[in-house]
Amino acid sequence: MKNLLDGIEDVLLMGPGPSSVYPDVYKALSRSTLGYLDSYFIRIMDQIKALLQKLMRTQNELTLAVSGTGMAGMETCLVNLLEPKDAILILINGVFGTRMREIATRLGAEVDVLEFEWGTPVQPDAVEKRLKEKGYKLVAMVHAETSTGVRNPAAEIGKLLKASDSLYLLDAVTSLGGIEVDVDGWGVDALYSGSQKCLSCPPGLSPVTFSQNAVKAIAARKSKTPSFYLDIDLIGKYWGGEKRAYHHTAPMNMFYGLYQALLLVMEEGIDKVFARHLKVHETLVQGLEKLGLELLVDEPFRLPMLNAVKIPEGVDDAAGRSALRSKHTIEIGAGLGPLAGKIWRIGVMGHTAREKNVERLLAALGDVL
Numbered sequence: 001m002k003n004l005l006d007g008i009e010d011v012l013l014m015g016p017g018p019s020s021v022y023p024d025v026y027k028a029l030s031r032s033t034l035g036y037l038d039s040y041f042i043r044i045m046d047q048i049k050a051l052l053q054k055l056m057r058t059q060n061e062l063t064l065a066v067s068g069t070g071m072a073g074m075e076t077c078l079v080n081l082l083e084p085k086d087a088i089l090i091l092i093n094g095v096f097g098t099r100m101r102e103i104a105t106r107l108g109a110e111v112d113v114l115e116f117e118w119g120t121p122v123q124p125d126a127v128e129k130r131l132k133e134k135g136y137k138l139v140a141m142v143h144a145e146t147s148t149g150v151r152n153p154a155a156e157i158g159k160l161l162k163a164s165d166s167l168y169l170l171d172a173v174t175s176l177g178g179i180e181v182d183v184d185g186w187g188v189d190a191l192y193s194g195s196q197k198c199l200s201c202p203p204g205l206s207p208v209t210f211s212q213n214a215v216k217a218i219a220a221r222k223s224k225t226p227s228f229y230l231d232i233d234l235i236g237k238y239w240g241g242e243k244r245a246y247h248h249t250a251p252m253n254m255f256y257g258l259y260q261a262l263l264l265v266m267e268e269g270i271d272k273v274f275a276r277h278l279k280v281h282e283t284l285v286q287g288l289e290k291l292g293l294e295l296l297v298d299e300p301f302r303l304p305m306l307n308a309v310k311i312p313e314g315v316d317d318a319a320g321r322s323a324l325r326s327k328h329t330i331e332i333g334a335g336l337g338p339l340a341g342k343i344w345r346i347g348v349m350g351h352t353a354r355e356k357n358v359e360r361l362l363a364a365l366g367d368v369l
């Protein structure tokens, strides 16, 4: 029987994630599987925690990787921090903000939202005004809104929240490893990310961190966290403490991959990795403009790693993307929600963020258009 795996092409992944995986990460994934309480494996877990603390810029003890993709991280934060009737304010300017609203609503929280036009950033003034009117247990925002390519003002919102009793939840799925994330400096209380965006692993793990205040709020819950699998207290007891306790079997080979990816980031240097993302983004934007293409987001609010470009008049969305994929072996992303059919999303995340990849994409786009 024919093995379909033999037909997998080496696609250049330039969409909203997954990004192209580092060759060293593929090697790491194929190392021998160890037992989930094997002492050597636990040493690797300890290192993952230390490397994540460094990349996230936090001293938080409760820093680890949840088994599951970025959505598992989002759900872990909300399911542990919210109880029925708890007040949460969600700042929405794209798809991932609406996802937080969906999960918080399912948890029976009292959900308020402030919405901002998609393609524009969250405005701290509006948030400040709302915080004066009402107190919230939790305020949540997406740092890098992958559906639009907007960078939200994470530091400014943090500053506002330091003056309040609210906990601060930040989605860093697309930002971590591509732009600065400063958990302790910004006063972030809970943060989640994903392995397949700027960390360039396959999808499957979601790094998370919880501050002391978040841990206290979880300990003060009146009801048990409604998800057993995502109960951060139980997961934390497997990741730390004197006696590691079985909760679920860690996907150890994915841990190897994440560990290797974090080592690669540290070897290159965190600041150099950020500078590389920025430089490649600038090359991309110049090239897109030369092709007569226009970006959705105004310059000061653009993310380096996710570029939303308006699909030109008369060009078919799906046909364009499919020609890139079939003729040039490059994947880019479609628009989501109200932006479907209107934009393409071009990712330069992690290992994908290389000048040669941008040149290849620009040549291919020139051909397809």
Ligand SMILES: *Cc1c(COP(=O)(O)O)cnc(C)c1O
Residues within 6 Å of the ligand: 017, 069, 070, 071, 072, 074, 096, 142, 144, 145, 146, 147, 171, 173, 174, 194, 203
């Ligand atoms: C990709 C993404 C998610 C969801 O991650 P999955 O890995 O698809 O589960 C959440 N938030 C943002 C900002 C993302 O880009």
